[in-house]
Amino acid sequence: MKQLSLLLLLIITLVFFSCNDSDDTTTSFNPISYDQLLEDLDFSGYAIITENGEDILRNGYGYANTNLLTPQSSAIQYRLGSVSKTLTAAGIIQLKRDGLITSFEQTIADFDPDFPYGDQITIAQLLSHQSGIPDYLSTIETDALNGTDYDAETIYDIISYMITQNGLLFEPGSQKQYSNSNYLLAALLIEELADNGYYYYITDNILTPLAMYNTHKGNNTVNEQTHALGYLNNQDVTTYPMSITFGAGDWSSTPTDMELWVNAVSSNWYTPNEKELIFTNNVDSGYTDFGLGWFTSKEGAKTMYWHGGDINGFWSMVGFMPENNTTIILLSNHQGDAYSTQRNQIIEALMTSN
Numbered sequence: 626m627k628q629l630s631l632l633l634l635l636i637i638t639l640v641f642f643s644c645n646d647s648d649d650t651t652t653s654f655n656p657i658s659y660d661q662l663l664e665d666l667d668f669s670g671y672a673i674i675t676e677n678g679e680d681i682l683r684n685g686y687g688y689a690n691t692n693l694l695t696p697q698s699s700a701i702q703y704r705l706g707s708v709s710k711t712l713t714a715a716g717i718i719q720l721k722r723d724g725l726i727t728s729f730e731q732t733i734a735d736f737d738p739d740f741p742y743g744d745q746i747t748i749a750q751l752l753s754h755q756s757g758i759p760d761y762l763s764t765i766e767t768d769a770l771n772g773t774d775y776d777a778e779t780i781y782d783i784i785s786y787m788i789t790q791n792g793l794l795f796e797p798g799s800q801k802q803y804s805n806s807n808y809l810l811a812a813l814l815i816e817e818l819a820d821n822g823y824y825y826y827i828t829d830n831i832l833t834p835l836a837m838y839n840t841h842k843g844n845n846t847v848n849e850q851t852h853a854l855g856y857l858n859n860q861d862v863t864t865y866p867m868s869i870t871f872g873a874g875d876w877s878s879t880p881t882d883m884e885l886w887v888n889a890v891s892s893n894w895y896t897p898n899e900k901e902l903i904f905t906n907n908v909d910s911g912y913t914d915f916g917l918g919w920f921t922s923k924e925g926a927k928t929m930y931w932h933g934g935d936i937n938g939f940w941s942m943v944g945f946m947p948e949n950n951t952t953i954i955l956l957s958n959h960q961g962d963a964y965s966t967q968r969n970q971i972i973e974a975l976m977t978s979n
Contacts, residue, residue: 659672663971668687668957671684671686671880672685673880695849703852703957704936708883713872716827716831717752718903729748729902742793747798753917757802758810765783774866776871777816823872855937855958865938904921922972927976931953931972
C-alpha cells in the first residue's frame with residue numbers, strides 16, 4: 626500500500642529513548658522547552674505530555690472562554706473532531722468481540738445489499754480509509770451551517786447517491802485516502818447492530834469501563850460552565866451542526882478523559898492480536914500510514930501512534946510513543962491563520978527531539 630510522507634500528512638491532516646531500568650528517573654524531554662514551545666506558538670488549550678507515568682507537561686494556556694476569562698482546565702470539555710474516529714473504530718472492534726460481526730473482511734453488502742459497490746468494500750477498508758468512498762462533508766457543511774437539517778441516515782443516502790453518480794475514487798484496497806464518509810458508515814453499522822445504538826454502545830463498552838465520565842456526544846451548543854468555546858481567527862464559532870459529523874467527529878471530552886483513553890489503548894484495552902490489526906507497523910522512517918482508526922508515524926527509531934482532529938474552532942491531537950511510554954494529549958479551542966501550523970510543529974518537536 627502506498628504510504629504518505631510524514632511532512633505531506635502533517636500538511637494535509639485534519640491534520641525518544643529512555644532507560645528501561647525502573648530505578649532511572651531521567652527522561653528524554655525537557656519540560657521547560659515544551660512549555661516554552663507552546664508559549665511561543667501562542668497555543669490556546671490544554672496539554673498533557675507524560676513519560677513512564679511521570680508528568681513532562683500538564684498545563685493550560687489561554688482561556689476556555691475569552692469573555693469570562695475562564696482559564697483552561699483538564700476538567701473542561703473540548704470538541705475532539707476526528708479524534709472521535711478512534712472511539713468509532715474501537716466500537717467496531719467491540720462488535721467483533723460481541724459476535725455482532727464475524728470478520729473485518731465482511732463487506733458493506735452483508736449489511737446493505739443496495740449500497741453501491743458495497744460487495745467490494747470491507748469493514749477494514751472503511752476503518753483504514755481504503756474504501757474509495759468520497760468525503761461527504763464539504764458537500765453539505767455550508768447548507769448545514771445555514772440551517773438545513775441532516776441526520777446520519779440522510780447523509781448515508783447522499784453518499785450512496787454520490788457514488789451512484791460518480792463512482793468510487795479508486796478501487797477499494799488499491800489506495801488510501803482520508804474520508805469522513807468511512808467513519809459515518811462505520812458508526813451507522815454500530816447503530817444498526819447494537820441493541821442500544823451507537824452512542825450508548827460506545828458509552829457502555831468503552832467510556833464507562835474506563836471511567837471516562839466526562840466524554841459525551843457533542844451538542845450544537847455547549848454549556849459554558851463545563852465546555853470550552855471554540856474560536857476561529859478569534860471569533861466565537863462554537864455553535865455547529867454536530868449531527869453532520871456522526872461517528873466521524875461528534876464527541877467532546879476532557880484532557881484527563883483523553884489521557885485515560887490513550888493510556889488504555891497503549892496498554893491492554895486491545896489484545897495483542899487486535900493491535901496487530903489496528904496499528905500499522907511496517908512504516909519507513911519519515912513516513913506516516915493509516916491503521917484501523919490510528920495513524921502510525923515513524924522518524925528514526927521513534928514511532929508515534931496518533932490521531933488529529935479539527936472542527937469549527939477546535940483542534941486536537943492524541944497519541945503515544947511506545948519506546949518510552951509517552952502519552953500526548955493536545956486539545957485546543959483556537960483555529961485560524963495564526964494557529965494553522967501548531968499541531969505540525971508540536972508533532973515535529975516530539976518526533977525529532979533527542
